[in-house]
Amino acid sequence: MPRRAAAQVRSLEPDPLHRSRLVQQVINKVMLEGKKSSAEQIVYDALAILGERTGTEPVEALEASIKTLTPTLEVRSRRVGGATYQVPVEVPPRRARTLAVRWLVEFARQRREKTMAQRLANELLDAQSQQGGAYKRKDDIYRMAQANKAFAHYRW
Template sequence: MRKAKPKKRIILPDPRYNDVLVTKFVNNIMLEGKKSLAFKIFYDAMDIVASKIGEEENALDVWKKALANVTPSVEVRSRRIGGATFQIPSEIRPARKQSIGMKNLIGFARKRHEKTMGQKLAGEILAAYREEGAAFKKKEDTHRMAEANKAFSHFRF
């Protein structure tokens, strides 16, 4: 590569939980620059999660566990070799892993059929925490696909 790598932007922690990971998640929720609305959605979802699980566990811990449950560790990449396209399983670097997990959780929350986005997100977080739901299924499918194509891992680039 000719150019230098771009600098990593510093992300400030969120006001309620004082956690950088929460801010990254909220940045993924945000549409059209409406960050305060994205924070409101996330905090509403966390309040719903806290009320649903009771106070035996912290809502932030439930969210972190849910995020860990939907974060894939391997993915398949298409590679064309001699006229045939192979799905080659490869490890994912940590930053991308985290990003994929967040985007899956938010994307499948948007597709749910609750009334508000806060309720949808809370439902998906609770489902992911219990290792069920669409985002968790997506991770399982990704891992299953990588397992099925393990024979092509020697083509790794």
């Protein structure tokens, strides 16, 4: 049993430009060394590129990309006797969205485009067309959960 209470979930303030909590979450994930203004500039530039290329509202395009990257199942390790099983479990909505944003930024950083805004925009576009590193990560995790479906009765 934990000795302390569970950490309080703090609500996220919407970003100043688009009034979107999702945009603010992406900004916070892009931010390095506390430089929020730089992160805001990167994300807003990426959204501008995304809106230009898709011809839709940038925040709607971002939400569509994040929805594509959001996992439904993941595997958790569970010890039974001497064996450790990878047990498939459903991902809670808050964790699913957090994972999607984390993967998006992680794989955008690994891309080879010149600026971070271009990398982020291209990763978002790839996600919409079900390509890219972040989508591949989601797909791999889903496949692993499907492969371990036999251990689903070990859920707790």
